[in-house]
Amino acid sequence: MTSPALVLAAWLRAELPPAKAALLDDVDGLEPLLERHVASAREAWPELALDIPTFLRHMARHLPAENAPEVLRQLHASDLYLACACAAGEESALRGFERHVLRRIPERIHTLPRDVVDEALQQLREQLLLGRADTPARIASYSGRGPLLAWVTISAARLAAGLANREGHTPFSEKSPDTYVQLLTPGDPELELLRKDSRTIVADVLRKALAAMPGPERALLRLHHLHGYNMTQLATVFGDSRSGIARRVLLARGRLLKLTRAELASRLRLDDTQLESFLGLIRSRLDLSLSNLMI
Known part of the structure; x- marks a missing residue:
């Protein structure tokens, strides 16, 4: 029987195939590490209703086979928590994503025309947050290995540059x-x-x-x-x-x-x-x- 003190580690292991779960044996203090990740996520986003098993399931999907322990140690857990809630369509998460991520994008790609940036942001909202019948929202592909803001900024910059190219510049490719x-x-x-x-x-x-x-x-x-x-x-x-x-x-x-x-x-x-x-x-x-x- 699993000890209550190891409940997070047990949940995470249950979501992993045996070979990948075995890699977690190399993580010293796995349970305290997961507790810190959960605590930081809840502290950053207290208004979200995302349950912890769903978050751990999402975390498990993004753990690679090669270096899972190192990825887990360096995980941007609060960002992954927000992305997971956005992928689930939670309204408070979508509002938080708009307020704390998307609104900060224009200042980070200000070298491009503002109208182009605005159009890129609108397309980005659709691409990242709107899933289709057979495809989840692309925000679900964010793995937590780097800051969510940087991940979104790169996507926005690529979109904006593509839009600018279509307005008269030759695409580099x-x-x-x-x-x-x-x-x-x-x-x-x-x-x-x-x-x-x-x-x-x-x-x-x-x-x-x-x-x-x-x-x-x-x-x-x-x-x-x-x-x-x-x-x-x-x-x-x-x-x-x-x-x-x-x-x-x-x-x-x-x-x-x-x-x-x-x-x-x-x-x-x-x-x-x-x-x-x-x-x-x-x-x-x-x-x-x-x-x-x-x-």
């Missing part, structure tokens, strides 16, 4: 291969040394490298390089300090270069010296871009 190369190396005379087919390969390599990166890092680089966000703006979007976001951008940049190098090495017949020279064109422009954004 539809631009020529040269655009991908010149994004990182504009004005470099050495580009003329690259054959047309090599430029196409580089463009394809960059696409694949970006696609292989973790979502948050990919979002950082896209907002940074494609939408012109500086470090202060990125720090606001992701809820981090300016120095912290700068480190994250540098790490993301490093991962992009590493993935790009590996893919180029497999696609182009270059010796190490040629490969490093080729990569230098990309690396040097990334350094300059980062320096400009830090001003």
